[in-house]
Amino acid sequence: MFTVFIPSAFEAEATLRRLAGRRKCLVEGAPVWSGWLGGRPARVCVCGMGRKHSARRIRAVLEALRPLEETDPVWLAGFGGGLDPSLARNALVLLASNESAGASAHVRALERAEARNGMTLRHIACVHTADEVLDTEEKKRAAFERTGAPIVDMESGPFLDLLREFGRNGAVLRVISDDVSEEFPADLIGNAYDFERGRDTPVRFAWHLLTHPGDISRLYRFLSPLGPVRLRLAQSLEDAARGIS
Numbered sequence: 001m002f003t004v005f006i007p008s009a010f011e012a013e014a015t016l017r018r019l020a021g022r023r024k025c026l027v028e029g030a031p032v033w034s035g036w037l038g039g040r041p042a043r044v045c046v047c048g049m050g051r052k053h054s055a056r057r058i059r060a061v062l063e064a065l066r067p068l069e070e071t072d073p074v075w076l077a078g079f080g081g082g083l084d085p086s087l088a089r090n091a092l093v094l095l096a097s098n099e100s101a102g103a104s105a106h107v108r109a110l111e112r113a114e115a116r117n118g119m120t121l122r123h124i125a126c127v128h129t130a131d132e133v134l135d136t137e138e139k140k141r142a143a144f145e146r147t148g149a150p151i152v153d154m155e156s157g158p159f160l161d162l163l164r165e166f167g168r169n170g171a172v173l174r175v176i177s178d179d180v181s182e183e184f185p186a187d188l189i190g191n192a193y194d195f196e197r198g199r200d201t202p203v204r205f206a207w208h209l210l211t212h213p214g215d216i217s218r219l220y221r222f223l224s225p226l227g228p229v230r231l232r233l234a235q236s237l238e239d240a241a242r243g244i245s
Helices: 009-017 051-065 101-116 137-147 156-166 186-192 202-211 214-223 226-241
Strands: 002-006 020-027 030-037 040-046 074-082 092-096 121-123 151-153 170-178
Touching (some): 002 051, 009 030, 009 074, 009 226, 040 051, 051 156, 092 101, 101 121, 101 170, 151 170, 156 170, 170 226, 186 214
Parallel strands (some): 002 040, 002 074, 092 121
Antiparallel strands (some): 030 040, 074 151, 092 170
């Protein structure tokens, strides 16, 4: 079964809509849906944002899968911030953990689909996993200069460590949600998500918007371009899922 970890419910929404016959369970508080994606058996887990909680939940799911599916690939997927100036919003990037047959079948399926659609899957060698949101162009450019990583996220580091620990094949797939020049509204995200507890805070976020109505337009400007990014992610995962035998 093709297993995909996605940090947030917002990122996962379009993918879950494509997961046919889905059934839900909880593993260490993380919602896990099983069903059919691209006509193949698949599992989608919303693992939470940030190193600490994503690692705890990914570990719990991998432990639960032992020893039944140890040869099946595991992917981490979602949005990524562009650090390389050549990466624009909606660009698709992938870091494969190794070149084993299990991982490569999904990668090849995704590459074929991208080629048919006249699009490009960019393979990368590293991801900068940050402990805090890089919300300004200055911070992004500094991170690119310091690390050489073309993208930034908050989960790939521990995910790749867990793949090595469990001896699993896998990959990191990211769709660029904001390029290097775009400001990221970190303060808004901080009101919508509790990084310490690893959970959404909709009531706190609603209260913030009610008491700071000027932020509603900021939120709209941030969210309005992300619909196509979610669809790009969902389509890419569906294409990759077809690589399972």
